[in-house]
Amino acid sequence: MSDKASKQLYIPLMQNALDFIDKGLSEFKEYEKNDIKLLKYVTLHVHAGIELILKARLINEHWSFVFKDLDKASQESYQNGDFISIDMVVAFKRLKNLCDIEIDAAFEQACNDLRKKRNKIDHFEMNESIETLIGCVVKVLVGIIDFLRTEFDEKSISAEENKILDRIKSYLLENQKYILVKLTAIAPKLSTVENVIKCPQCGQKTFVLDEGEELCECYFCNYKSTDYRKVADAYVENVLNISAYSCAKDGEPWPVTSCIECGLDSFVDVPGNYICFNCKKKFEDEDVVKCEVCGNTVCKSSGDESNICYDCYNAIEYKA
Numbered sequence: 001m002s003d004k005a006s007k008q009l010y011i012p013l014m015q016n017a018l019d020f021i022d023k024g025l026s027e028f029k030e031y032e033k034n035d036i037k038l039l040k041y042v043t044l045h046v047h048a049g050i051e052l053i054l055k056a057r058l059i060n061e062h063w064s065f066v067f068k069d070l071d072k073a074s075q076e077s078y079q080n081g082d083f084i085s086i087d088m089v090v091a092f093k094r095l096k097n098l099c100d101i102e103i104d105a106a107f108e109q110a111c112n113d114l115r116k117k118r119n120k121i122d123h124f125e126m127n128e129s130i131e132t133l134i135g136c137v138v139k140v141l142v143g144i145i146d147f148l149r150t151e152f153d154e155k156s157i158s159a160e161e162n163k164i165l166d167r168i169k170s171y172l173l174e175n176q177k178y179i180l181v182k183l184t185a186i187a188p189k190l191s192t193v194e195n196v197i198k199c200p201q202c203g204q205k206t207f208v209l210d211e212g213e214e215l216c217e218c219y220f221c222n223y224k225s226t227d228y229r230k231v232a233d234a235y236v237e238n239v240l241n242i243s244a245y246s247c248a249k250d251g252e253p254w255p256v257t258s259c260i261e262c263g264l265d266s267f268v269d270v271p272g273n274y275i276c277f278n279c280k281k282k283f284e285d286e287d288v289v290k291c292e293v294c295g296n297t298v299c300k301s302s303g304d305e306s307n308i309c310y311d312c313y314n315a316i317e318y319k320a
């Protein structure tokens, strides 16, 4: 036996699942280029990946939940993978009834449609409208990305799994069909918030600065950070298209200053107004002026008083 053949091949469940989806997407790329028949493997592989992710979530609750017949569940057969497992329909039922998880109805419907298409391919023949099939696959992917985010602890995803997941996400976030379906899916949620700006990460106008929420978050790519300064800097670079290099070269100040409301360095000068990525307050240009001494942003004073920031005012007082 060669060295290679004597080695053990082990692929953990979540990695196995993501591998299938990754493979399905690489086939989708090839389909787009030339080979229509590859849609068959896209269907099979995406379906396999989705089913495994649903099972992984059930196992997080209890390993026996993936046994079709719960009475036959045993540690030994689980460890050996020697048991009759559930399908997607039962997986959804158990996720709702045993794990108390709210499943998005559109996601479940799309998964069901995909399952039926997959079964036909596996057991009979393939005869599908390409447009409907792709629409179904995309809806399933929109749902599973959300399911992964809400139902799995980030820390439980290994480095290798994260690498595959990042590849999947970056492909999807640039796919026009995915963008369209995802934007439609988040539209109702977006309509309930007031302040929505372009996202520093994906560029979609889906980044929510809501005073009621603790963090600013993108409803499209789910970018968020507790580092308000980092988000402000990313906004300047990626949305306003101002680079630190060009600022330094032209002697221009970096357009992130301290907020006139909360005082933190998260106040960005955008055309027409100022926004704070920490307290999420928004101010019109006319309400904000630069300190006459240091140039920092301050609240415009009323009347004839001079516009001097708190620090500079204290410094002058101290000297006097």
Ligand SMILES: [Zn+2]
Residues within 6 Å of the ligand: 199, 200, 201, 202, 203, 204, 206, 207, 218, 219, 220, 221, 222, 223
């Ligand atoms: Zn985004």
Ligand SMILES: [Zn+2]
Residues within 6 Å of the ligand: 259, 260, 261, 262, 263, 264, 266, 276, 277, 278, 279, 280, 281
């Ligand atoms: Zn603020």
Ligand SMILES: [Zn+2]
Residues within 6 Å of the ligand: 291, 292, 293, 294, 295, 296, 308, 309, 310, 311, 312, 313
């Ligand atoms: Zn000052």
